[in-house]
Amino acid sequence: MSEFKFNEENEKKFEELLTRYPERASLSLPSLWMVQYQEGWISEDAMVYIAQKLDTTPMDIQSIASFYTMFNLKPIGKYHIQVCKTLSCKLCGSEAIRSHLQKQLGIKFGETTKDMKFTLSEVECLGSCGTAPVMSFNDDYIENLTIEKIDKILDES
């Protein structure tokens, strides 16, 4: 048995989603998303919970969760900054943006600040090439990035 449980809203959403797919196995990704929005990350305990809900094994859920890069399998900072490093962004100056972010936050890519406020990641193409360079700040895209824009966001957070 797991100690994790969906909150009321997610439980309702889960039941609703069950009616939208021919088989409950389809609910693995939606369930992982619900856990991540509820807790900020996906613990092994939560995977056991999802496995029970979907009539499968925790191992199965772990194998799925670890395949998709957007699922955080350990706690991350309050703000997750993900900077695009692929070609169009690179051509439009993402490298200066990347080093500025590392300098300002005092951490390297893949790390979290000690106060658990910021996690910095570099990611592959975010699909925002026409407004490069780009990063995502939690769920929002910040496009046409400049050093000034970054400083402003970090100041306000």
Next chain:
Amino acid sequence: MIVKIVSKNFDIENSHKLEVALKHGRYASLEKLFSMSPNEVTEEVTKSGLRGKGGGGAATGDKWKLMPKKHEKPSYLVVNADESEPGTFKDRQIMEYDPHLLIEGIINSSYAIGAHHAYIYIRGEYVFWAKRVNEAIDEAYKAGYLGEKVSGFDYKLDVTLHRGGGAYICGEKSALLESLEGKRGHPRLKPQQKEPEWFFGGPTVVNNVETIASVPFIIKEGFEAYRAYGTDQSPGTMLFGMSGHINNPGIYELPFGTSMKQFIEEVGGGVKDGKKLKALIPGGSSCHVLRADEIDNITLDYESLKKHGSSLGTGGMIIMDEDTFMPEAMKNLFEFYHHESCGQCTPCREGCGWVDKILGKLLKGKGTQADYKTILDACEMLNGKTICVFAPSVAYIANSYLTKFKEEFDSLCKN
């Protein structure tokens, strides 16, 4: 040069809201749609010559015709909104500015193939766009454009949006379906014969967002109106993108057959900072790179790009100026492919990584004369030995960089 078929409502304020969308022609195809039989709809789309706009360019009508007339399990339409090919950012424009066009297209297409449930598989990073499409779906349900009786006609349709988790490979249709079935996004083996895709054993069509969004125009105005644009073999229009070293990056709808050079100069405003063009990738990073001296006679259609040794792909062009060092550009893309290989097949999982590593060694100034050939050998190992086309396309594009800019690689392989 620019035309407005799919992008007609993009500049209208609040065009994503049903109220505004209705004033600008959305759902106007439905009356005519339901006066036709599903076969007639498929026939109309076949005659229009509509081709898939997700990169492959397969004929949409032919794909629909693969659906069995009778099957014990229900049929499905799956819309591929897992837009993640570097250089491609067109589908998000449709979802942002005209999500009701997408829903209208889904109604048209689902009716044609006999599906009563459609899924939109959207890449996980597109949170804003997922919300926007979901809001549009809710509006459409409330207004009766989705649900038990679509627009009052005797046809039931549900639409569900499904978010991915950040895996490029899920843009490959069979990997997408695996993912939609709740598994890892591993591509499936392809059958020998032509057949539809399968979602939990039910016959399924997977179409790209832009393809689906092109259907309402064809149904409402007729196939000839669509064929009035474009070329004989590539009829209609496409949302072409420009990014990288270009003055006016963005998405522009053009008829197929438009001159590439004219597009770059007149619409794109030429290369940034008055520099010279060195190279460009025509349609997403998985197309052969083209040197500036190769593009003079190219027109933007499947046949012309193929004739010039590349492909049209998704139409998302990446422009590189004279100062771009091509081995660096190639290394950047190989970091992408290394990261995004799904890992199912050993040649791909290992090969992409090895090429990435060797390029890294070259760029650190440690390249030897043997390295150039080692990369070519690694590419040979990538080609034709895997389940999906990821590895072969990686091998092809590597070859295009290595041969077209050989002197730049040679300058790094001196030790």
